[in-house]
Amino acid sequence: MARKAKPAGPHLVQCYxxxxxxxxGGRAQSTSCPGCNKPVIVEDLVIDKLKAxxxxxxxxxxxTVKKKGRIMAERIEAHGGIxxxxxxxxxxxxSGRHVVINKTxxxxxxxxxxxxxxxxxxxxxxxxxxxxADPQGLADLGEPPSGDG
Amino acid sequence: MAETGxxxxxxxxxxxxxxxxxxxxxxIVGRFDGTITxxxxxxxxxxxxxxxxxxAGSVAVDGRVEGNVNVSDTVKLNGSGVVKGDITAxxxxxxxxxxxxGMCAVGPEAQKQMSAGGGNPNKxxxxxxxxxxxxx
Numbered sequence: 001m002a003r004k005a006k007p008a009g010p011h012l013v014q015c016y017x018x019x020x021x022x023x024x025g026g027r028a029q030s031t032s033c034p035g036c037n038k039p040v041i042v043e044d045l046v047i048d049k050l051k052a053x054x055x056x057x058x059x060x061x062x063x064t065v066k067k068k069g070r071i072m073a074e075r076i077e078a079h080g081g082i083x084x085x086x087x088x089x090x091x092x093x094x095s096g097r098h099v100v101i102n103k104t105x106x107x108x109x110x111x112x113x114x115x116x117x118x119x120x121x122x123x124x125x126x127x128x129x130x131x132x133a134d135p136q137g138l139a140d141l142g143e144p145p146s147g148d149g
Numbered sequence: 150m151a152e153t154g155x156x157x158x159x160x161x162x163x164x165x166x167x168x169x170x171x172x173x174x175x176x177i178v179g180r181f182d183g184t185i186t187x188x189x190x191x192x193x194x195x196x197x198x199x200x201x202x203x204x205a206g207s208v209a210v211d212g213r214v215e216g217n218v219n220v221s222d223t224v225k226l227n228g229s230g231v232v233k234g235d236i237t238a239x240x241x242x243x244x245x246x247x248x249x250x251g252m253c254a255v256g257p258e259a260q261k262q263m264s265a266g267g268g269n270p271n272k273x274x275x276x277x278x279x280x281x282x283x284x285x
Contacts, residue, residue, distance in 0.1 A: 098245060106256075115245050115246060115247070116243050116245075116247070116249070117243060117244065117245050118241050118242060118243035118255070119242065120223070120240050120241075120242050121240065122241070122255065122256075123255060123256035123257075123258070124241070124253050124254060124255035124256065124259075125254065125256075125258075125259075126252055126253070126254040126259070127252065127253055127254075128251070128252050128253070129249050129250065129251065129252075129253045130250050131247070131248050131249045131250065132248070132250070
């Protein structure tokens with residue numbers, strides 16, 4: 001699992017345990033939530049190989065699944081959005097931001113996200129998609145930090 | 150888009166209830182309640198409302214569709230499109246901004262299952278997966 005470089009500026013995240021919002025530094029990879037004291041992953045995850053047998057894969061950042069990447073998990077939660085070029089198999093996928101399922105991707109899992117982009121050629125195995133306006137109240141967190149540091 | 154002469158249009162101030170069949174292109178601009186069956190392309194325009202089960206060659210949605218959509222080729226949900234229902238298609242494009250609530254099966258396998266008479270792949274056993282039942 002690779003990690004995306006991030007800019008140094010602090011940004012707001014929301015704990016996936018207790019939904020408490022707090023600020024973290026741009027380079028932070030994980031922290032403890034000041035609300036519930038539980039460990040919270042805040043980095044952007046890049047999956048470029050098989051990652052199977054997971055109960056949960058959760059981050060306050062984004063998840064990028066590369067062409068050769070594959071996630072098999074019960075539950076996936078990415079507050080910063082998901083980009084999938086590989087395979088995602090899960091029971092439930094929750095994204096706080098935009099989800100992109102590219103043409104090489106295969107998707108299985110009930111998805112809840114504010115918006116989705118499904119490219120021509122992507123394969124979706126029977127899954128329930130729920131694309132409402134704001135699934136977990138994450139839309140007002142502001143834009144995620146962009147650019148590489 | 151096909152020539153106007155070959156397009157069946159439900160106009161902006163029309164409310165159609167019943168069964169619509171078409172061969173080439175149909176365009177819903179107003180309101181439609183019922184079922185739609187066709188070999189060609191169905192276009193649902195921006196302010197159109199369509200409460201229908203749709204079976205077509207391809208579908209482009211800019212308006213609102215409530216019902217199951219089974220398409221042999223491509224479903225395109227544009228930015229202003231809203232679909233509440235199950236979608237089965239060989240190919241699907243969802244543009245950012247589109248809203249969709251329902252079961253979704255996309256790809257050659259889903260399409261094969263559909264055309265082989267195996268029924269809707271979105272309804273595996275107990276007929277579940279209907280978006281209008283509000284599965285959460």
